[in-house]
Amino acid sequence: MSESNVSEDDLKHPTKEMTVGDEVMIEINQMHKWYGDFHVLKDINLTVNHGERIVVCGPSGSGKSTMIRCINRLEEHQKGRIVVDGIELSNDLKKIDEIRREVGMVFQHFNLFPHLSILENLVLAPMWVRQIPREEAEATAMKYLERVKIPEQALKYPGQLSGGQQQRVAIARSLCMSPKIMLFDEPTSALDPEMIKEVLDTMIQLAEEGMTMICVTHEMGFAKTVANRVIFMDGGEIIEENEPHQFFDNPQHERTQLFLSQILAH
Amino acid sequence: MMNTQAQTYEPGTHPDLAPPPSTVGVQGWVRSNLISSPVNTALTVFAIYLVYSLVPPVLNYFIFDAVWAGDTSDVCRNEQGGIIGAACWPFVSVWFKQLMYGRYPDAELWRINLTYVLFAASILALALPQIPGKKWTAIFVLAIFPVLCFFLYAGGSFGLVEVETSEWGGLFLTLVIAITGIVASLPIGIVLALGRRSNMPVVRALCVGFIELWRGVPLITVLFMSSVMFPLFMPEGVTFDKLVRALVGVTLFSAAYMAEVVRGGLQAIPKGQYEGAQALGLNFPKMMYFIVMPQALKLVIPGIVNTFIGLFKDTTLVSIIGLFDFLGMVQLASTNPDWLGFVNTGYAFAALVFWIFCFGMSQYSQFIERKLHTGH
Numbered sequence: 131m132s133e134s135n136v137s138e139d140d141l142k143h144p145t146k147e148m149t150v151g152d153e154v155m156i157e158i159n160q161m162h163k164w165y166g167d168f169h170v171l172k173d174i175n176l177t178v179n180h181g182e183r184i185v186v187c188g189p190s191g192s193g194k195s196t197m198i199r200c201i202n203r204l205e206e207h208q209k210g211r212i213v214v215d216g217i218e219l220s221n222d223l224k225k226i227d228e229i230r231r232e233v234g235m236v237f238q239h240f241n242l243f244p245h246l247s248i249l250e251n252l253v254l255a256p257m258w259v260r261q262i263p264r265e266e267a268e269a270t271a272m273k274y275l276e277r278v279k280i281p282e283q284a285l286k287y288p289g290q291l292s293g294g295q296q297q298r299v300a301i302a303r304s305l306c307m308s309p310k311i312m313l314f315d316e317p318t319s320a321l322d323p324e325m326i327k328e329v330l331d332t333m334i335q336l337a338e339e340g341m342t343m344i345c346v347t348h349e350m351g352f353a354k355t356v357a358n359r360v361i362f363m364d365g366g367e368i369i370e371e372n373e374p375h376q377f378f379d380n381p382q383h384e385r386t387q388l389f390l391s392q393i394l395a396h
Numbered sequence: 397m398m399n400t401q402a403q404t405y406e407p408g409t410h411p412d413l414a415p416p417p418s419t420v421g422v423q424g425w426v427r428s429n430l431i432s433s434p435v436n437t438a439l440t441v442f443a444i445y446l447v448y449s450l451v452p453p454v455l456n457y458f459i460f461d462a463v464w465a466g467d468t469s470d471v472c473r474n475e476q477g478g479i480i481g482a483a484c485w486p487f488v489s490v491w492f493k494q495l496m497y498g499r500y501p502d503a504e505l506w507r508i509n510l511t512y513v514l515f516a517a518s519i520l521a522l523a524l525p526q527i528p529g530k531k532w533t534a535i536f537v538l539a540i541f542p543v544l545c546f547f548l549y550a551g552g553s554f555g556l557v558e559v560e561t562s563e564w565g566g567l568f569l570t571l572v573i574a575i576t577g578i579v580a581s582l583p584i585g586i587v588l589a590l591g592r593r594s595n596m597p598v599v600r601a602l603c604v605g606f607i608e609l610w611r612g613v614p615l616i617t618v619l620f621m622s623s624v625m626f627p628l629f630m631p632e633g634v635t636f637d638k639l640v641r642a643l644v645g646v647t648l649f650s651a652a653y654m655a656e657v658v659r660g661g662l663q664a665i666p667k668g669q670y671e672g673a674q675a676l677g678l679n680f681p682k683m684m685y686f687i688v689m690p691q692a693l694k695l696v697i698p699g700i701v702n703t704f705i706g707l708f709k710d711t712t713l714v715s716i717i718g719l720f721d722f723l724g725m726v727q728l729a730s731t732n733p734d735w736l737g738f739v740n741t742g743y744a745f746a747a748l749v750f751w752i753f754c755f756g757m758s759q760y761s762q763f764i765e766r767k768l769h770t771g772h
Contacts, residue, residue: 230674230676237672245768255676
């Protein structure tokens with residue numbers, strides 16, 4: 131069981147007040163998913179408001195990655211409803227494409243396109259999905275590269291960058307599409323400890339700016355710093371859901387207590 | 397062995413020394429590559445023996461003992477009237493026009509030469525970075541040039557004399573069949589590969605069926621079927637030009653092979669690439685065009701060029717359906733009573749020409765691979 135690599139004290143604390151809006155961005159209602167006969171997600175109910183930062187944690191195999199991958203239809207659910215930004219997820223390809231334009235995703239293994247330069251990685255989707263002209267797309271790309279503090283890497287190829295830099299490029303690439311929601315699937319799990327902090331600081335900055343985020347991670351320091359809610363999943367179910375200090379100091383469910391004792395023991 | 401006292405230096409002050417002479421330069425290369433172990437030394441000796449026994453006879457045949465000048469076969473005969481044991485290049489120079497163009501009328505050869513010049517100029521324009529307008533050149537080569545070639549070669553319109561396809565031959569015909577096959581089989585192969593990996597059962601079944609059918613029969617039977625059996629199934633009076641039938645057969649045959657080569661490349665692309673593209677909102681065609689295909693095709697350039705080279709040489713099989721390609725013309729020329737028995741020179745020349753084309757393709761493919769290398 132991997133522990134939190136970066137403690138709360140080492141991360142940059144947000145300087146702005148982070149408010150949560152009323153608008154419902156994601157609504158998951160009684161969602162079930164099966165892989166063949168295996169019941170991988172059981173009765174998932176989740177509502178995410180605008181500006182909320184949700185951290186999802188749990189043991190491996192608990193279905194947390196599967197759940198967030200259902201939100202942008204990288205996985206299909208068989209029962210229940212998922213509504214993203216007012217659009218219901220179904221087999222309708224056009225609706226799926228609409229949703230994917232508004233939902234950005236950052237992967238554990240970055241998934242940058244190795245045959246394109248960093249700049250080309252960033253401008254591809256804005257140019258060909260949102261039909262933004264090249265000059266504007268490049269200007270936006272450079273702006274986000276500066277935000278993640280690696281503008282000098284624009285003309286290099288992903289293979290020439292370190293893991294932490296690649297993940298920050300991946301974050302910038304998602305941001306270039308101006309998404310309303312960002313999903314993070316264990317973004318720091320494949321990184322060395324030195325690089326984890328730089329990525330988490332980038333994510334905290336995003337949270338400061340009011341981005342709606344769902345983050346699957348083991349980094350509890352991060353959860354304590356920015357999360358509105360921490361969700362614990364085990365065996366495909368949401369076991370417990372609470373705001374961070376309550377969650378960490380006062381876990382209700384036995385399984386939550388067991389999990390926390392494992393990952394927080396150093 | 398030098399007997400020097402190993403000199404010691406203070407930490408951090410060690411100078412940069414030159415490497416030992418026996419490890420660098422020619423001496424170093426020979427030591428590490430040719431005589432580094434007993435087995436390697438034995439192989440080196442064997443290789444030297446092979447070169448010594450094979451290269452001089454080949455050079456003698458092609459260059460030193462060969463006859464270079466002359467108009468008739470007599471210059472290549474020895475005193476008893478037998479044929480010399482080396483290449484008789486007058487065979488090639490006397491028959492050169494037929495070997496290059498087949499029985500294409502002399503007065504119309506300018507049409508073929510014109511297309512050669514246009515093609516070479518277009519390729520040069522695409523290859524040299526300084527020349528602008530590459531997009532238009534590419535459109536010309538892929539869309540306009542083939543149509544232009546068709547009208548120029550076949551004639552019968554725009555005031556050009558008609559030349560039937562049965563008159564086409566030699567290297568010209570080989571190039572027509574090979575280039576048409578190569579250019580057409582790659583897109584068809586890509587479509588088949590994508591279809592075979594599709595989730596839709598009917599599409600997948602059709603693609604698998606097509607691939608296994610065309611891959612499972614020899615090219616000779618494909619050509620034979622297209623030439624002899626296909627007309628039997630056509631209604632009375634409907635005929636397709638024999639060359640067209642051969643082109644279709646060769647193209648579909650090659651497309652089946654190409655499909656499997658491309659599928660190998662597609663399999664090697666990690667799922668994360670698909671997911672990264674999908675998460676950005678790229679739909680299936682855009683994902684394939686921008687992300688998956690460039691990486692997949694680049695991975696299998698060796699396989700693709702391999703299939704192209706195989707196709708280029710397989711075109712020689714059209715001789716069984718009465719089309720006289722380059723090799724067919726060599727064989728035809730050697731049946732001339734005056735030149736009976738000089739077929740060896742013909743085959744030697746054919747081997748040389750084929751090797752030049754195939755090696756050229758191979759070198760070009762390595763150039764492309766180097767150019768596309770982005771270090772991952």
